[in-house]
Amino acid sequence: QKEVEQDPGPLSVPEGAIVSLNCTYSNSAFQYFMWYRQYSRKGPELLMYTYSSGNKEDGRFTAQVDKSSKYISLFIRDSQPSDSATYLCAMRGGSYIPTFGRGTSLIVHP
Amino acid sequence: AAGVIQSPRHLIKEKRETATLKCYPIPRHDTVYWYQQGPGQDPQFLISFYEKMQSDKGSIPDRFSAQQFSDYHSELNMSSLELGDSALYFCASTLAVTDTQYFGPGTRLTVL
Numbered sequence: 001q002k003e004v005e006q007d008p009g010p011l012s013v014p015e016g017a018i019v020s021l022n023c024t025y026s027n028s029a030f031q032y033f034m035w036y037r038q039y040s041r042k043g044p045e046l047l048m049y050t051y052s053s054g055n056k057e058d059g060r061f062t063a064q065v066d067k068s069s070k071y072i073s074l075f076i077r078d079s080q081p082s083d084s085a086t087y088l089c090a091m092r093g094g095s096y097i098p099t100f101g102r103g104t105s106l107i108v109h110p
Numbered sequence: 111a112a113g114v115i116q117s118p119r120h121l122i123k124e125k126r127e128t129a130t131l132k133c134y135p136i137p138r139h140d141t142v143y144w145y146q147q148g149p150g151q152d153p154q155f156l157i158s159f160y161e162k163m164q165s166d167k168g169s170i171p172d173r174f175s176a177q178q179f180s181d182y183h184s185e186l187n188m189s190s191l192e193l194g195d196s197a198l199y200f201c202a203s204t205l206a207v208t209d210t211q212y213f214g215p216g217t218r219l220t221v222l
Contacts, residue, residue: 004152006152008150036213041215041216041218042215042216043114043200043202043213043214043215043216044153044200044213046210046211046212049210088152088153095166096158096166096204097143097155097158097166097168098155098211100152100153101152102150102151102152103152
């Protein structure tokens with residue numbers, strides 16, 4: 001079993017929908033949680049970075065961390081076709097090397 | 111703003127050949143990470159360098175080696191290439207005091 005589990009999708013939603021992306025993990029040492037967006041044939045781009053449990057909001061994006069359940073989420077409000085990409089969760093403990101999920105493919109159709 | 115530069119962007123090699131991938135970090139970044147991403151897979155950490163010294167080692171095969179030079183650019187050398195080495199190879203850079211990794215566009219390696 002991988003340390004970080006993420007449903008690969010694809011997740012297809014209409015424009016304007018609220019998108020919920022999730023990851024579960026097994027390593028209780030993880031304290032730093034990240035979400036990356038990766039467009040096709042491009043490198044991952046950091047979207048959100050949170051420490052420990054709680055919520056963090058940035059524009060249309062909200063990241064949630066529930067350490068007690070070992071569950072993290074990324075919400076995208078008012079989704080746009082330009083949000084269509086693969087979203088990777090990543091997390092780490094004391095090491096600076098993150099462990100990535102496999103990524104969820106999101107398709108926002110007009 | 112300047113980003114991480116990787117070259118070449120695409121590379122086609124045959125089995126048992128060698129390949130060299132280059133990474134130029136964001137100016138003033140002193141730490142470089144290399145990742146391998148297979149189709150539909152998460153990025154797998156290979157190796158990292160801080161101030162020209164290897165800082166962490168992941169699942170890098172013995173056939174691969176890497177180094178960071180005095181101008182902080184890094185090269186990943188891959189020998190005796192195998193079909194399974196076909197993947198996207200990403201480089202990311204950071205300032206050592208932060209851990210926000212900025213990824214390059216990647217090099218797509220195809221081994222025939």
